[in-house]
Amino acid sequence: MKVFLIKIPSESDCQTYNQCYEVLMDYFKQHDIEVFILDKNEFGVNPSWLKLKCFNYVDDDFILCWDMDLLPKKNCPSIVNDLNFYKINMVVDTIFHTNALAPLFGANQFRFNCGLMGFPRKYRGLLDKVFLEAETSKLPSYEQYPMNSELAKNEFKDVHEFNKKCNCIFHLPTIPNSFLTSAYTVHYTGIGSDSARKSLVNSHHRLYFS
Secondary structure (H helix, E strand, O other): OEEEEEOOOOHHHHHHHHHHHHHHHHHHHHOOOEEEEEOOOOOOOOHHHHHHHHHHHOOOOEEEEEOOOEEEOOOOOOHHHHOOOOOEEEEEOOHHHHOOOOOOOOHHHOOEEEEEEEEEHHHHHHHHHHHHHHHOOOOOOOOHHHHHHHHHOOOOOOEEEOOHHHOEEOOHHHOOOOOOOOOOEEEOOOOOOHHHHHHHHHHHHHHHOO
16 A cells, blocks of 8 residues: 655645645654655646546555645554555545535535545546546536546445544634544645645644644
8 A cells, every 4th residue: 555645836835835745754654654756747737636647656556645735633543544445445525524515516426525535456447537527627626526426426335434534624614623623634725815724734733743
């Protein structure tokens, strides 16, 4: 098993990405988790879509795609204990626990946040199929709605839902949401203000290494 990380920051995000990187590398080292870091975009799409091409870069039977802004807390246990190596591994989006926000499109076909996804090699074809929508999809959140839509075709039976504490989204409209204190990781995504996001990541970095 390897973790697949994408480290392609915009110029304004470099410092934030570096802080995220330091937290993640320390966590993976603590738990003896191998990591592959993709730092180039050969497909000309938003970097979020590149997770779906993880098997182009990593020769392994199982890959865990982990967003750079999904940060473990200092006491976060090993993620490996929650994985099912024979199914697609995903976490139910925090919006379904907090009722803070609603899916924008296809509510009956959206369930999982794609910031943390694990795939056995046998699902490479499914990833390639969803990736084809990178150039044509008009939906928000990049790969998330196309991925959920594809998984919904089989009523999400291919998915192992692992611990919701492993991907707790920091929703500004619901500060503090009920999972922030108990969560193992916090996902700093969808935060409207760049300065607010930088401040949150900086605070997380400081607390993690304190």
